[in-house]
Amino acid sequence: xxxxxxxxxxxxxxxxxxxxxxxxxxxxxxxxxxxxxxxxxxxxxxxxxxxxxxxxxxxxxxxxxxxxxxxxxxxxxxxxxxxxxxxxxxxxxxxxxxxxxxxxxxxxxxxxxxxxxxxxxxxxxxxxxxxxxxxxxxxxxxxxxxxxxxxxxxxxxxxxxxxxxxxxxxxxxxxxxxxxxxxxxxxxxxxxxxxxxxxxxxxxxxxxxxxxxxxxxxx
Amino acid sequence: xxxxxxxxxxxxxxxxxxxxxxxxxxxxxxxxxxxxxxxxxxxxxxxxxxxxxxxxxxxxxxxxxxxxxxxxxxxxxxxxxxxxxxxxxxxxxxxxxxxxxxxxxxxxxxxxxxxxxxxxxxxxxxxxxxxxxxxxxxxxxxxxxxxxxxxxxxxxxxxxxxxxxxxxxxxxxxxxxxxxxxxxxxxxxxxxxxxxxxxxxxxxxxxxxxxxxxxxxxxxxxxxxxxxxxxxxxxxxxxxxxxxxxxxxxxxxxxxxxxxxxxxxxxxxxxxxxxxxxxxxxxxxxxxxx
Numbered sequence: 001x002x003x004x005x006x007x008x009x010x011x012x013x014x015x016x017x018x019x020x021x022x023x024x025x026x027x028x029x030x031x032x033x034x035x036x037x038x039x040x041x042x043x044x045x046x047x048x049x050x051x052x053x054x055x056x057x058x059x060x061x062x063x064x065x066x067x068x069x070x071x072x073x074x075x076x077x078x079x080x081x082x083x084x085x086x087x088x089x090x091x092x093x094x095x096x097x098x099x100x101x102x103x104x105x106x107x108x109x110x111x112x113x114x115x116x117x118x119x120x121x122x123x124x125x126x127x128x129x130x131x132x133x134x135x136x137x138x139x140x141x142x143x144x145x146x147x148x149x150x151x152x153x154x155x156x157x158x159x160x161x162x163x164x165x166x167x168x169x170x171x172x173x174x175x176x177x178x179x180x181x182x183x184x185x186x187x188x189x190x191x192x193x194x195x196x197x198x199x200x201x202x203x204x205x206x207x208x209x210x211x212x213x214x215x216x217x218x219x
Numbered sequence: 220x221x222x223x224x225x226x227x228x229x230x231x232x233x234x235x236x237x238x239x240x241x242x243x244x245x246x247x248x249x250x251x252x253x254x255x256x257x258x259x260x261x262x263x264x265x266x267x268x269x270x271x272x273x274x275x276x277x278x279x280x281x282x283x284x285x286x287x288x289x290x291x292x293x294x295x296x297x298x299x300x301x302x303x304x305x306x307x308x309x310x311x312x313x314x315x316x317x318x319x320x321x322x323x324x325x326x327x328x329x330x331x332x333x334x335x336x337x338x339x340x341x342x343x344x345x346x347x348x349x350x351x352x353x354x355x356x357x358x359x360x361x362x363x364x365x366x367x368x369x370x371x372x373x374x375x376x377x378x379x380x381x382x383x384x385x386x387x388x389x390x391x392x393x394x395x396x397x398x399x400x401x402x403x404x405x406x407x408x409x410x411x412x413x414x415x416x417x418x419x420x421x422x423x424x425x426x427x428x429x430x431x432x433x434x435x436x437x438x439x440x441x442x443x444x445x446x447x448x449x450x451x452x453x454x455x456x457x458x459x460x461x462x463x464x465x466x467x468x469x470x471x472x473x474x475x476x477x478x479x480x481x482x483x484x485x486x487x488x489x490x491x492x493x494x495x496x497x498x499x500x501x502x503x504x505x506x507x508x509x
Contacts, residue, residue: 011252121492
């Protein structure tokens with residue numbers, strides 16, 4: 001299976017521009033015969049949109065852009081696009097942080113982020129409702145465990161103290177995932193890259209599964 | 220320096236290389252995404268503005284950077300020469316605007332209001348604000364993004380002037396501790412001298428009064444930065460820091476300075492995060508507190 005990682009440099013709020021960047025990446029992936037393309041977390045919106053997420057018009061427009069993108073890329077490989085989705089329930093935060101699968105001209109499954117960082121520069125509890133369970137993506141005979149950023153940062157064997165009760169990676173492995181795909185928008189700090197590599201390496205070894213990780217790039 | 224725009228640049232895997240790449244990328248993208256092609260900054264002949272200028276030149280191209288020298292009677296001749304030397308090395312244009320006449324105009328206008336008061340830090344701050352004001356005027360007139368050059372250590376203890384040297388659109392090195400600023404300067408010079416040696420070896424000074432050095436008011440930077448790392452990034456209290464072997468009076472003084480300077484950070488320009496805790500949206504301390 002060939003996966004194309006679209007490491008784009010989005011502009012926050014630039015829906016048309018980010019969609020164009022994603023489309024350009026998918027076309028390159030298509031030429032290279034990729035089976036799947038993946039954007040970073042919230043790749044269509046740019047990370048960190050902050051209180052733009054509270055603007056219903058912005059969310060609505062992002063879905064119009066997403067649906068059009070699906071149509072434009074109907075003949076291209078499927079792509080997982082990061083954006084926010086309305087929480088339609090009567091209870092909970094206004095949105096979910098999701099990866100939406102675009103395939104055959106449609107927006108298909110959405111995969112929701114479970115662990116919502118709300119420390120240091122993060123405020124995800126302000127906007128997002130956590131996922132109440134995980135799903136697998138069935139693609140080309142593979143069962144793929146889709147997760148988003150913080151979801152990989154809670155392994156009980158890596159950290160002495162964990163921030164969250166749930167571990168989506170363990171759950172995805174229990175559900176029969178044959179590989180993990182993580183969409184991230186993880187900020188830079190000096191020395192963090194070494195931590196990421198150790199963390200992700202430990203996860204891959206622990207679950208004995210390949211792990212594919214894509215981060216946003218740029219400032 | 221490497222021309223790493225748009226390419227994967229060779230990485231020597233040092234913290235300095237990592238930090239440099241992040242600061243260049245952050246400056247370039249912030250300017251571009253906010254609609255600025257050009258940037259400007261004050262060049263004092265000190266190491267902070269030197270490193271900021273080097274980052275700016277790499278980020279947007281030296282032809283898009285303007286360095287402004289604003290000497291006062293308290294500026295050493297060496298500082299002016301050092302700033303010009305740096306600018307030549309970087310290929311950056313400069314403008315020199317001496318501020319003595321403006322200082323005198325401020326003094327005259329305020330002389331009645333201050334008749335019963337002695338000269339103190341007020342007059343130092345006025346100089347910094349004159350400079351900040353001139354730079355903002357140029358930013359407006361030229362449509363260029365003003366970069367502030369303050370480092371994390373001085374922002375932590377409030378060794379900076381609100382509405383003065385803190386004025387600007389992007390605080391490039393506001394998350395870089397002073398000791399790391401020096402390491403960056405030496406790293407920039409690893410293949411050839413770009414930051415003049417005099418800038419690296421001189422004693423840090425704000426040059427706002429005669430014979431002033433930073434260490435008149437602050438502990439040595441290597442000690443200060445260690446205390447600040449424990450307090451700011453790890454949220455350690457005075458007791459927890461003292462027990463690690465630091466002088467008690469120094470620790471209490473530093474933490475006191477951090478506390479009373481919160482009002483300045485509240486109004487600081489947005490900066491580029493490169494550590495685990497920067498003074499931007501990830502640091503949320505109350506101002507009115509005991």
